[in-house]
Amino acid sequence: MTPLAELLVLLLSPAVPLLLAVATMIRPAASTLQRAAPWAALPGLATGLSMSPGIAATVPWVLQGSEFGLDHTGRTFLVFSAAIWLAAGMAARAWIADRPGRFWSYFLLVMSGSLGLIIARDMLGFYLFFTVMSFASYGLVAHRRNQRARHAGSVYVTFVLAADMMIYAAMVLIARETGGDLLFETARGVLSDAPDRDLVMTLLVVGFGVKVGLLGIHVTLPLMYGAAPTPAGVVLAGVLTGAGLLGWLRLLPLEAGAVPEWGRLLMAAGAAAAFYGALVGLTQREPRVVLAYSSISQMGIMTVGVGGAVGAPGGGGALLSAVSLYALHHGFAKAALFLGAGVAERVSPRHRPLVSVGLVVAALALTGAPLTTGMLAKETLKEALAAASLPWSQPVKLALPWMSFATTLVLARFLWVAWPDVARGGRPGAGPVVAWVGLLVLTVSAAWLWPMDMAPELWRAAVLWETSWPVLLGASVSAAAVLAVRRRARPFAAWRVVPPGDVLVVMTAVAAVLVRGWLAVARRGLPAAGRAARNWLRLLLRPPWSRAAAAAEAWLAAWPVALTLLLGGIVTFWLLLLW
């Protein structure tokens, strides 16, 4: 193919969903459009599967002259993202009954953004698609129009706006260093020696971290997953977290000129998120919210990999591939679990065993049990971490099996709450079931088939044991807990739910106080500031804090807390070793 033809084919991946999105906005009720919409990801999937990496072409008139292309990382992300979009589209066709036209226009817009950012090779092109994706996702999160969706939507859009501004500022600062060259390669190259390196790194890590679910700003994930309709949740869980991760992989300095401090920081944050996500996930009662916390935990593991790549003295090329593979594996498995939760809600009693098997298969893959893609992804990551010769890789190596243990616990919790044993009525329909089975097949196979330039040695007794015991231990602990609850053992009566979004409660309280203060000043002028300040203090000392303290005390008595506090202790010990 000529370069122009290649470029046009490449641009079809975002252009087809974009054009369909515009068409659906104009004619929301057109049934032809709604029939076509689920297939909008096909060009992206075909491009990802068939096109050889390495092509690149410039579109000179767009923004500052944008460049598009496909490299190995991009190909990985394009294939799994497009496949998940396809599955989600099939589910949406059957399950979205309320205002489908509106849903599709946002769905397709997000799709266009999420596929377009993968083929971007420069900062502004990436930012363009990233922004489209981020803001259009609001329509998916808020689709249900109930109080919960509204709340999730406003929290989400606040974080998105802040993150967007941060990414903008980071790009401006990088562009200053490169002298206006916006290509990723150049940008990555200058960052490690830039004078405001720490500022830029902070902006990038936090800006994309909102999508990744970085610890501390992970609060949007549980709200979004809980509020969005299931087909939308499938892509939020399977694709959007990956987009944030890709932002990191594109812009953080992974190649040369290691930044050890940042590597260490990211690894610590990732490890902490891996355990924290699992801890809070255990206390949740809704399948989708449990999955959100599992995502926070899994993205934490990937953050460890990214941190390793940033800190690696010899560059993080191997880790880059390993993290991409992990993202592919996690995308499929998480999407399968999410869609599975939707199927389980609708399945008839006769098919329950089959659905249960499917859920267990996907869950096992995510835990990294032997023979699963999770095992491959984790071992690849482990090997790449070892090869990166980081001075502090030992504690991480010790922590990885415990992360699998934590994953097993939280997924057991998911299976527990999502188990198809209550008649909820309805039928899943053929499309979603086909999509789900497809995702399950990809979950168990895709990572094995994906071309990688390294292959960890898996079939040794030590490796098999190391991947088995965390899952077995986690499964046993969970089984014991389920039995205990069935027998109504006393400690479980006190099991409390942490509100989805956990620390968001604190953030909202602080924000409310600030906004109230500003309103007082804005309405009544500066003299009111003194009174407002006094009110702030009073608010700070009043409930909800005291109530929260009481709740926290009761909550501490629950077993997941005790259990994971123990884990937390172990982690802290390791983290101390790190420094």
Added chain:
Amino acid sequence: MSWNAALPLLVLLSSLAPGVLIFAIPESFRRWRTLLNLAGAVLKVALVGVMALGVADGQEFELRFPLLPGMDLALVADPLAMLLVVLSSVLWLVTTVYAVGYLERSPHRRRFFGFFSICVTATVGVAMAGNLLTFLLFYELLTLSTYPLVVHRGTDVARRAGRVYLIYTLTGGTVLFGGIVWLYVLAGTVEFAPRGFVSGLPASEHGSLALIFLILVAGVGVKAALVPLHGWLPRAMVAPAPVSALLHAVAVVKAGVFGIVRIVQNVYGVEFSLDLGLTPPLAVVAAVTIVYGSLRALHQDDLKRRLAFSTVSQVSYIVLGTAVVGPLATVGGLVHLVHQGLMKITLFLCAGNLAETLDIHRISEMNGVARRMPWTMAAFSVAALGMIGLPPLVGFISKWYLGLGGVEAGESWVLAVLVVSGMLNGAYFLPILYAAWFREPPPRWPHDQGSPGRLETSWWLLAPPLTTAFLTLFLGLLASAPFSPLRWVQFVGGLVYEP
């Protein structure tokens, strides 16, 4: 008179002549008036297009009449002038179409369209002024011709707003006049020069020059709505929608901010202004205006008032770009002159559509309005997202260059101001979009004036904001195309700095 000298005059006459003729024909000649308006506007765009191509080609268009001894009335179509000339001609056409539809049933259309045409003539004059005196003449003409438009409705509120407007702008004009006289006495000339004309004066005069700068900027700062001189602008939003569009996007505010650009670049020279220490305080004033305007906009429930405070904030992006010394910041500031115009005119025209069709004036009445008027709200949304500075809309291009220019000049705080402003823009625009698109509409619209046809409102009202919204998207996405305002501004910006 050669063609190159006649063309600037023809451009002026293409709106002045229809204006005068409109005063001459009776109120009831509706078709004739519309024809005159549209013919003038189209002719102007065509003439300006010819002139712009010529300027791009390196031709010089200049017309001079001796006015006083040693002082000419000079019309010079330099590249910077063309920026505002093209903007105001194109947007005048758009606004004229809109105004014809908007004032369909209202009285005093003759007065309205007459002054409307003169107002645009004045703006083009301000743009093409070759020296400070010519600038002042057209600047005052603009003040006088917009007053009848602001008070057009004739209500008490409108008259009060008009009085405030006159007090502010005439005072500003007087101050400006004083500054010009002093500068003439000092420098012996007030002719604009590509890199300023005062840098040759002896160092002993630098104190006076700094003071004159303050006076001149204070004079034009009234129209540019710099805090604390912005008080007239939110009040003036009582005017009909096309007038607001004109005030905020095309003429008045733009004339003020264009004056600041002229003073910094063509009177003092960018680098000399920096040497005198004049631009840093100006940048600070601009930054304060940006943040203050946004903060005030947060609390306005009246849609047009919120938009007015947003103008206060956004126009100072241009001042900020001018006051931060560096080629990229200059580009960012100048290009925002065009970009802000496109976005703000869209917003005001959409607000006008809501008012005219559904009698909606407050944001709290806008719940679900996108269900009733999807095209209007789509245009509004594009412009609002552009104001936040999201790609690929034109607002992002401005913000990108302003941010780059800030860090290039070593003034990284500019970037922080832009980030804060973007957040605040989001905080006051996104709730409007949310209400319009995601809230449930009332069971029926109490004052629905719409026609029972397929369109949500008349074509005359719908086409103009859709056009400008399209340009907001198109010129942002294709910012590097040869025809984009960005390219032109990069050409202009190159002239301001020593090679």
